[in-house]
Amino acid sequence: MPDDLLLRLRDFHEDYFPRHQQRFQDLVAQGQHPKTLFIGCSDSRLVPYLLTGAAPGDLFIVRNVGAFVPPYDQSHGLHGTMAAIEFAVLGLKVERIIVCGHSHCGAIRTAYEGAPEEAVALKAWLRLADEALLPVQPSPEALCRTEQRAVVLQLMRLMDYPMVRRAVEAGHLTLHGWHYVIEQGEVHVFDAVRGAFVPASESDHSGTGPYLPYVEHDGQVLE
Numbered sequence: 232m233p234d235d236l237l238l239r240l241r242d243f244h245e246d247y248f249p250r251h252q253q254r255f256q257d258l259v260a261q262g263q264h265p266k267t268l269f270i271g272c273s274d275s276r277l278v279p280y281l282l283t284g285a286a287p288g289d290l291f292i293v294r295n296v297g298a299f300v301p302p303y304d305q306s307h308g309l310h311g312t313m314a315a316i317e318f319a320v321l322g323l324k325v326e327r328i329i330v331c332g333h334s335h336c337g338a339i340r341t342a343y344e345g346a347p348e349e350a351v352a353l354k355a356w357l358r359l360a361d362e363a364l365l366p367v368q369p370s371p372e373a374l375c376r377t378e379q380r381a382v383v384l385q386l387m388r389l390m391d392y393p394m395v396r397r398a399v400e401a402g403h404l405t406l407h408g409w410h411y412v413i414e415q416g417e418v419h420v421f422d423a424v425r426g427a428f429v430p431a432s433e434s435d436h437s438g439t440g441p442y443l444p445y446v447e448h449d450g451q452v453l454e
């Protein structure tokens with residue numbers, strides 16, 4: 232008896248793939264040219280393709296617990312997230328970097344409450360949120376504010392990556408700080424000018440802005 236996952240693998244091959252075969256084959260023949268690096272929390276409720284309406288080939292994705300960006304420390308350690316940022320900016324030459332946190336984030340909650348003793352790597356990793364933590368009891372409001380502060384903190388760390396800063400200052404790369412509110416189905420966008428997160432329905436751009444209009448690969452200009 233095939234298990235659930237095996238059935239889904241067969242479904243993909245027999246149902247989805249034949250309908251989108253050309254796109255996948257083009258992406259192999261021409262290679263991938265994603266314009267967006269998406270740094271998102273590993274949370275199962277955050278689904279980047281659904282949120283952004285992306286198709287295969289659109290998003291270069293790195294996900295980790297909390298959607299954190301390690302400090303650019305030149306330690307030459309085994310930093311998976313750092314490697315992905317370098318690959319995306321230097322190799323793929325992406326034009327946007329999104330850092331996407333979300334409501335009810337277990338990483339942020341655990342940063343307040345502490346990880347299990349045995350979770351040595353998790354404890355060390357969660358320290359990347361330290362500067363975002365508030366000196367209060369973690370109420371729902373405090374957790375939400377911390378999730379948002381953590382997104383801004385990662386954007387600031389991104390600007391310490393020389394290749395990121397260079398591309399941003401040259402106008403080739405834009406940064407986008409998002410807080411996805413799961414229960415409202417809405418992303419709140421960090422606006423650097425207003426210094427606040429603005430619901431996408433009320434925001435006039437998706438990035439920390441303001442920026443020049445973003446031109447899609449098909450020439451369509453997105454204001």
Ligand SMILES: [Zn+2]
Nearest residue numbers: 272274336337
């Ligand atoms: Zn999370």
